[in-house]
Amino acid sequence: MTKVHVTTTVNGDPVEFLADPRETLLDSLRNSLGLTGSKEGCGTGDCGACSVTMNGTLVCSCLVLGVEAEGAQIETIEGMGGDTQLHPLQRKFVEHAALQCGFCTPGILVAAKKLLEENANPTETEIRYWLAGNLCRCTGYDKIIRAVQDAAAEMRGEAA
């Protein structure tokens, strides 16, 4: 099938790639742009490992086509923070040992960041239901929730 030329913005950088019209945004990110931080855990929208935001909306990139990214603003884990400047959520996930194998971690961080943008002071229940679409097989979730709460408190300027 003829590939389609896609122009989009990923983590603030303008990028272009060629996409098979049937290819998912997840595959475009991973295979065409080399952004392998977003993971495939299911390919069916059930695990959240592929979470990114598109024009500010949290989406499963395995359920979005690469060609749909045309003209959009995409944010992935790679845009969240680097070595020198970790996002508070990233730092708190490390501090709280809120990860084990780490495969779910990028998706959870992207989802949690979006939550805190919408709601700077979520209750524990709000956190647990917001993240209910992000499966983790390793941690049992407790430390993940603690880390999100702690990061939220820090971002609000409260000492946790």
Place this chain on the structure above:
Amino acid sequence: MSVSKPLPHDAAALHVTGRARYVDDIPTPRGTLHLAFGQSTVARGKITELNLSEVRASNDVVAVLTADDLPFDNDVSPSIHDEPLLSDGTVHYVGQPVFAVIARSHRAARVAARKAKIAYEEEIPILTIEAALQANSRFEDGPRIYEKGDAAAAIAAAAHRIEGEFEIGGQEHFYLEGQAALALPQDNGDMVVHASTQHPTEIQHKVAEALGVPMHAVRVETRRMGGGFGGKESQGNALAVACAVAARLTGQPCKMRYDRDDDMVITGKRHDFKILYEAGFDTEGRILGVNFVHYVRCGWAQDLSLPVADRAMLHADNAYLLPAARIESHRLRTNMQSATAFRGFGGPQGMIGIERVMDHASHVLGLDPVTIRQRNYYSEMAGGDTSAPAYIRDREKPETTPYGMAVTDFELHGITRALVDSSDYAARRAAVADWNARNETIKRGIGFSPVKFGISFTLTHLNQAGALVHVYQDGSIHLNHGGTEMGQGLFQKVAQVAAARFGVETERVKITATDTGKVPNTSATAASSGSDLNGMAVRAACDTIRARIADVVAQNAGVAAQNVTFADGRVRAGDVDIGFEDAAAMAYLARVSLSATGFYKTPKLDWDRIAGQGRPFFYFAYGAALTEVAVDLRTGENRILRVDALHDAGASLNPALDIGQVEGGYVQGAGWLTTEELVWDDQGKLRTHAPSTYKIPACSDRPDIFNVTLWDGKNPEKTIYRSKAVGEPPFMLGISAFLALGDALSSCGAGYHGLNAPATAEEVWHAVQRMSHGA
């Protein structure tokens, strides 16, 4: 010292930035090809026609392989050579790989694989325990039987007798990262394989067999897995072997990863069991004898089923001294995925059998479930808690398990007492009774379960490990060992050991990928043995180098080598006080080798699996949990309200990582027994092959209150810094959730609930109906 510190996972900074590379993230050379399996659509039969012309004609297909194209061994079994990589003309389950497509993209390979036209001469598949028994379809000639005393006589003579049966479902591993492998052809026919595997040596072995080359021609590297849980002990063989064969054939790098549905349909899962039990108790609730029959659904190939079923038998006592016991285990061959290793390796299934017996007896005798368990515990180890009733303390020692091993490190009297106190058990039990008296539809229940889990591979020769350590002249340390990292934090724990031996910070230690070219002949990272075995092997290697450095520094200082100390990044001897890096440089200039291997084998093991006698385990790990649940009797829906867990990791090498294992283990164990239901239809097709239909616990299912504490203990055996293995044992704490659900139903009728596992909302609802109709 670096051990016992709660340091983060070694790759945490990479995980949170998305830069941690898993197999599918490794940049591949240009021209890398992708594989997919074409699968059997019937559960049992012979292939009468295999028409692959449309597959071959499909877009971007480079080649298609069938069994006839394989140059050497067509086998990926980890045990008895009964598992062809590609069907040999017969098929044994829905999903069995029949052919392999090699294509230019992952998608092209998968699309093509669906285009085969296969005709079968179908046979009636064996899907149930009953059908397998009727057809005498089994592994080994007959059941294995382990016996202690005369159980039948003891039960017959007992004041109270109970009997029953129940089913315990299997479990999908659902490691978030699916199976994956990448094979890179080298000069001279050699092969390098990157695999998401808990067992690189096994991959090396199977790839070498398939390529007809010695093991030295194959190097396997594993940096990390996105979860393993036992599912990557043998189930990665097929992908690695297929990639290697394809890479040999095409001369191109070849990669394969299962998409989630394929992964669930092709790979093996936890063994499901049906357990029959009868037991006799005295009027005080002390068990006199018990008789178990285990029916184990093993699937189509043997894989690891024998040691799994053995381990179930070895945990049929759990924490209780059984004066007389008989355990009979049938390993049944059925036409479904070949059940395989899964955290606990049969132990959980064996353990839930005796927990069911205790639960049932506490119902019949009207005894508190904690009390009846305490009355049946083994005796506390010397120097431990002294709260046990006198008759336990006065029992003749040593007390032995049904397989004749003395239990000398028991500590559940102390753990239970501490947990009962910290969880406020007595008051909450009363509150639950009060709640249940006042509420008709939502009922509450509390479950308690202890864990005593045997640590060591029951195949004694596997209890060995190797390590390779280099110290460079700048004082940096390169660490390698045979263990694999699947999220459990093994690499960090072992790095902490290395740092402690040299008296330096962990930052100085470079953790490197598991590599069969560095440490050969390794065992799978399994049986919770990762830190025990590899920690000791690394310690041995470090101590060799340390002794050499000490000699050099001692000579320089004019003191004896034993007076040299390594601490705080300094090496001190007499008047000499230098940085570790200077000591390393000094040794280098003195022409002393700064590289060493280390080796360890677990002592004291002596086990005869046929006789069922001996010491299969070096020691036991312990723990206990108390779970409170709420159940809606109208729908069976339920949730976990509170969990209190107290777990023994010995002198923990890293409390942060160990608590993570306990939390994750508990949730996975509770998932196994509550929401995770595998459903095969009557044609043998797995109907729950994606997270849309197979429910692992989600964040929203997390217990409202989740108190996890490590027991402040020390391993009486000489393990690495007196720590204990912690990978599998906490999984079984989840049994308390299952027991709590049963407890919540106790007010629905006079009878015993007879719950099967998983206790899904549907199963709970059925139990409510059975009980309220007096069945």
